[in-house]
Amino acid sequence: MFESAELGHEIDKDRYETEVPELRTALLAAQYEVVKKQAFSVVILIAGVDGGGKGDTLNTLNEWMDPRHLQTNAIRPVNEGLEGRPPMWQFWRALPKKGGLAVFVGSWYTAPLLRRVYRETTTAELDQEIDDILRFERMLIDEGTLVLKFWLHLTKAQQRKRFKKLEKDARTAWRVGPTDWKHLAMYKKFQSTAQHLLRSTSTAAAPWLIVEGTDERYRNLTVGTAVLTALRALLDGRPEGRVLRAAPVEAAPRTFVPVDGKTVLDALELDHPITKDEYQDELARLQGRLNMATRHKRFEKRSVVAVFEGADAGGKGGAIRRVTQALDARKYDVIPIAAPSDEDKARPYLWRFWRQVPQRGRIAIFDRSWYGRVLVERVEELCRVSGWARAYGEINDFEEQLIDHGIIVVKFWLQISKDEQLRRFEERQQVPYKQHKITDEDWRNRDKWDAYHDAVCEMIDRTSTEAAPWTLIGANNKYHARLAVLRGMVESIEAAL
């Protein structure tokens, strides 16, 4: 889920200096309107990795807005002054009143995260704490509070670099202590716990916005713009405003477009030149490994769910064939997913996929999948907004259940460029035996390239979990794509056995 926040987002100085004055003016105006109207209160959480710029972001907000109406709470997880009262007491006390804004650096997320990372709690206990958080935030939202949550993200390398830079400068060296270095060494634990925490608490009414913390200008502009958008939406009573308050069934979830416009699909390298010889060598080797892995004794107790999604003409079919070539035909099913039948439509959306969950020792290969809900059904408006908006969570739940019960879940997204797609479409039209593969629908889908692009990016952000990450494959070169798929399959299965 951090994919979109590891793209090296940047805003250059010129653009920053042009845009900031305008943003500040608008933020101030919005803030005064909040203060004057006294219709709702605003709670802003700034959380994230150490060195990600929490303090700087707080300072920026204080600089850009009127600090007299911006209450700052830096609550440490040590629970000082509680005198026997429950920990939430300190947050209740600090809640702003209607017309007030409060920024929390250190919030109700801090202690649950730290306790789990330090193994003072089990995952089950963390989930209990998450429940408490969800109910608390639900209450805030029901009471008309706008809750904005920012998570500042750094990769481990970036975090190390940042600490070193701070240490080098005598004026900032004090900001890096032994705990910071210790936490850096525990980076993986922090990230995987944070991922679970963020995903579980990213609700429709109070989603997390994950912000790459490296470039200060990008970070400030992102946070500032998001705060402004949310305030304006609520002040102007636009539908997105209501999303923030009460999550009505029919409102589309907020989709954050990065201020520098860089998405995870844009950042994907699509071309990977490879010779036919290299391909054939490697293909044979990987197919052999896949065959061995699925004949392993321990595989009898496991099963595989493999999801193939991708742009039209992205090469799903060819890739699937290279996988099945390596498998015992009695062991796998290829399940092509088309539009749901009437029988399917009469039942909850995931019903037809649950029916196809493989029993142990088997491999289910889905040629398109339950992700249709958040791709074609979303873009073509085949289901209501509420239908696809809640599908992310339902899909995560579904895959989590599969994984918890020992099923290996692999998910491939095959991406080609718009030009390559055109080339393939035209080729299909010209080659007689390929003509059946191209329909009017393909051309219509192509017209909606951008809408699909947005849907795919959101799908990746919201369903690429640690246990079932998306493997994104640049597939302009079919050979590369097929090898990447095989490699993904083989490595996932080998790792699980």
Next chain:
Amino acid sequence: MFESAELGHEIDKDRYETEVPELRTALLAAQYEVVKKQAFSVVILIAGVDGGGKGDTLNTLNEWMDPRHLQTNAIRPVNEGLEGRPPMWQFWRALPKKGGLAVFVGSWYTAPLLRRVYRETTTAELDQEIDDILRFERMLIDEGTLVLKFWLHLTKAQQRKRFKKLEKDARTAWRVGPTDWKHLAMYKKFQSTAQHLLRSTSTAAAPWLIVEGTDERYRNLTVGTAVLTALRALLDGRPEGRVLRAAPVEAAPRTFVPVDGKTVLDALELDHPITKDEYQDELARLQGRLNMATRHKRFEKRSVVAVFEGADAGGKGGAIRRVTQALDARKYDVIPIAAPSDEDKARPYLWRFWRQVPQRGRIAIFDRSWYGRVLVERVEELCRVSGWARAYGEINDFEEQLIDHGIIVVKFWLQISKDEQLRRFEERQQVPYKQHKITDEDWRNRDKWDAYHDAVCEMIDRTSTEAAPWTLIGANNKYHARLAVLRGMVESIEAAL
């Protein structure tokens, strides 16, 4: 929360035989309409204690409705035939399609309950399973399924009696096995786990209906009527119907009125004759014990939140004075709760009560409390339906946090009869020094006696938790009421030290 299902509900034979034919006709008609319209599916869960009549209820539903359109699923927790698939697979498979009805005896609740009772899971793990259940049912409801959940309750004595009766008869003796007797011995564990499970999963869209299982006629009539009401509401598109589907913000939660009209307040004995001498002896003794308990060394690390609620003129003030007489004046605060100030109203509802959470070693006595939300604010329509409807959960969360952090929570409801209230009102008007205690508002409230009655019953059902149960006191005799309050305080504190 089982208070209302331990009142000895009964329906006599005549009434039963008069009402059943009509109910059956209406149920069948509703069922055919569901089948014909194919607009939604219906899932009915029948759960509860062994011997509570799950099988009989299932048979009755099959008898009263058309069994060809009523799919029955008796899923055992042994998870047969899963072959490595997640346990939920068996329930997904059994989901009815639109226009279909399915009854589950043995459901997604069975295994989590048993695992926890047998200590195979921790409470935190149970809470994780509860989360999964909540998300699953949320999905069902979002997909247009009507989810009806019945819990058949018996006291331990009733359960034993039932087993003995079954064993006596050769034709039914097989229905009682060693596991049943073993579970009877574990009654308390089962009840406390069930209580937590039911409370956590009693959502606005799919609440549990707890049914006293002793009287077969009462049980059948209650379940049949509830199924009919829910079906009709959804078929006729009445607001309550929507509650079942999607819980809109403004719909009132379903309040179940027992088919025999007997409520927990009606069942309360209000008169307890006691002589003044007896009273004074016992008062002195209890006050002494209370004083000792609060001076105990271990009390320094604890604190008390005492809630006093009751009918107008129920004697709260007098009872509170008898408590404070026993306490060191430096140790307690009496906090009278009036209508919220503007300052209070600008913040989430519970904010003003959180502020008053006592630090360790202290006693906070609330003369009226946060329960105003679900009493006066509900009845007088001072807040929106959504406001008080969600308050039950918020209040339970609040009290749970207090208790988890070692605070002793006691809650008293002082109930007097309508006649006794009139007598006291008139006395207050006649006695000069009592005149300030009676206002026009009291008389207005008295006019709404029945609305308050319903609100109180629902409050007790929904907020009388194992950790913070309501102590219901019949208070027609002031002496008795004061002693009962003191006894409640003393025993709770002594038990906690």
